[in-house]
Amino acid sequence: MSGKILVCRCEDVTLHELEESIAKGHDDIESLKRYTGFGTGWCQGKWCLAACARVLAEKGGDAALPFTPRPPFHPVPLGDLAVIGDEPGACPPDEPGKPGDPLDH
């Protein structure tokens, strides 16, 4: 039986990997997320973020702010989101991809 402790189930990130990444200098929440991939899976951090932030803080890293939570909060079929393109005002055609448009990430 392998003795893995999972800190992120959706992306199979282990505590061992998390601690190693922190030791390598990925010691703030955004870089740690980008390096290990925790919080990028199905649950988008619902299961893992608090635990990873706790470990990071215990190791002296910067966990003051969570990583940026973006829509959709819950998985949505693309077909459901597709209607938004037809929406006047939802994503103004004159400003495609303007920064901060929540549906444009």
Added chain:
Amino acid sequence: MPPRRIRAPARPVNIELDGRTIVADADASIASALVGAGELLLARSPKFHRPRGPSCMRGGCDGCLMRVDGVPNVMTCQCTPREGAVVEQQNVTLSAKVDLLRATDWFFSKGMNHHEMFAGIPGAQHVMLAFARRISGLGELPDAASPPRPEGVPTIETDVLVVGGGAAGLATAVALRGRGARVVLCDDRHALGGALLAFPRGARVAAADAQGAARGGSVGDVEVDALLARSLEEVERAGVDVRLEATVIGVLEGDDWLFVHPRDGLVRVRARAHVVATGGHDPTPLFEGNDLPGVMSARAAGRLLRDGVLCGERIVVDGDGPHARAFALAARAEGAEVEVLERASVHSVSGLSRVRSVTVHDESGRATRRHCDALVFDGPVAPTFELAVQAGAATRHERFGYVVLADERGRVLPDPNPRDARPSPALFAIGEVAGAALDPTAFAARADALSAAVLEVVGVES
């Protein structure tokens, strides 16, 4: 012993799991029905193909993802079954029970660092990456394209949008209606109640609990079902516009929030004020085997019990909290052998495809092992801050998660460096999301103060 049903479904429907017929309850989740039929191993993890089972029963993990009626990655704990629904395991290479790719788990015993995997070895890196890409991932494409949605997004206009139909959200909606505001209340489940529905039926939640006391509150002596019935009746009488299975997925503009409904698709709510009452995510315990099927939160175990399903015969409960206590009591009453750990902590759980035993360390570090079918954990929840932060809220990091900061009347403090530069004009938060312990009595009092503050902002002309 695998989990089992202790109560026949009130509204039975037949569903099919990999060719086998299972009787489900039309008013409970598909995942409950599967667990009730003894199936805990519902999913496989993407890289190591580790066995996964429901951990939260609340749409917050990967433990119940299955293919339902040809649609991949359905969170089966969040949806109710229809007669004849076909449910299949996904992400397996031989059969549901024996997944050949499980070998990757043993091969990469500490984890899989894709940054350094075979890096520098000519050729090997590419072969390995190609292999990793093939074995990783979740599910296959749907059988058919999803049916077209009506053009455009319908808009609901209202005074206040309340997100979350738990104790805090229900009390807030009623208080706001009492002051004359129009209220839309969105909840992502098929029934209102939030974390109250994670108490087994008939649970009484007795005086000041550890979690409550530690965070300055108490659940009080409440009969949960009576409280819930009373709240639902008040909501109904007050004329709150309740939207069930309405998952709020994002903040589009400061005052335009979107929800998704399984039948209606995307819907926009345009409100003059927003109250976030989204509660909390389960705590995440860190020990060896913490993702094994049979490891679940007390809230998940309580939801299962409410649906008439007991998660095992021998159960170890770790951590304190109202849900753990209520679950332990109710599971014992159903004949389960329940051990609540005191002055000991879980070191590891083991089992090949589900929990078979747990090893605990006592205060002096001495290890002992007991056989069991389930490990149920509880503790302070991690506030569900995501929507509030999208809307511009400030948070504070605590050991248990990120608390949404609000003043004493519930008005959210704005993030000094808002990420998307579009804070909601009138944003409020109440309940566990704001760091409070689950306490319906305290929430009701707070809802009253909060509703007065909301009315000052939106100024309803009645």
